[in-house]
Amino acid sequence: METVLNRIAAHLLRHGQRVTCAESCTGGLLAGALTSVAGSSQWFEQSWVTYSNQAKMQMLGVRQDTLAVYGAVSSETVQEMAAGARLAAEADYALSVSGIAGPGGGSDEKPVGTVWFGLSADGILLSRKMHFAGDRNQVRDQAVAFALEWLAEHLQPEVA
Template identity: 60%
Template sequence: MADNTLRQLSHQVGEALGLLGATVTTAESCTGGWIAKVITDVSGSSAWFERGFVTYSNDAKHQMIGVGSDTLETHGAVSEAVVREMAQGALYAAGADYAISVSGIAGPNGGSEEKPVGTVWFGFASKQDGTVAHHQYFEGDREAIRRKSTEYALQTLWEEFLKNKLDTV
């Protein structure tokens, strides 16, 4: 099971989704399915999580969730445009109410001056609230960057999409 912070966030997100009668899907690149893993660590998560997409390669992003080849070529996999399309594509493909996407450079290789190791983009899509993207920079080794990305994704879904919706239930 995930560490306490990830465990707590997964339970919080799951409880909110359950109360809202909503579902979430993931489209993950640099986290390699870690977000889906901590979500499904929660017993009963099948009620609000049906599937996730690990779209590590550009071909997978294009084939599985419809990210445009031109978008990938123009902006690169680690970009706002790509995570927006990833989130929208996953939302549509899974028929979910919410989607989280993530693409980044976890290292130790692959960074550049423009996009150093630790650069991570997140997309969040909702049937009701549209799509937003966030950019973060995390320090640490590969494991730390991936873990921080997973935490950030769950925390942001909770704070920006779910917490306020619970007040209306």
């Protein structure tokens, strides 16, 4: 993970860009990984841990209808989380994570280990679903590693 973090940091610093994140099931682990890099304050200012639906609505602007129709663990919700975080932080990139880390809370439709990711950048609003195996901590750790790799794949130079 150190390699991808260094790649992200170098890119953001070189292009004068910033990243933020909005997390649910990872509970701040993604922000913790990003800020583990020395000098991260030059490209990371803030993030949100929005564990409840109320927090997602209040802090990130996720629509109540989205949560009612699709649920917190959905493409639609992570896209709204990422877009809301990016707007609030005035960042170039925003990552969002919402999933079911377990051991409970899963269903046939959304089993434990289901995690949705959102990415917002200039002209980009993406989502991706992954399924991770393992216990709660393993699911959360895998989610952070995936989010960082996914961000690194989508970094773009600043367009003047």
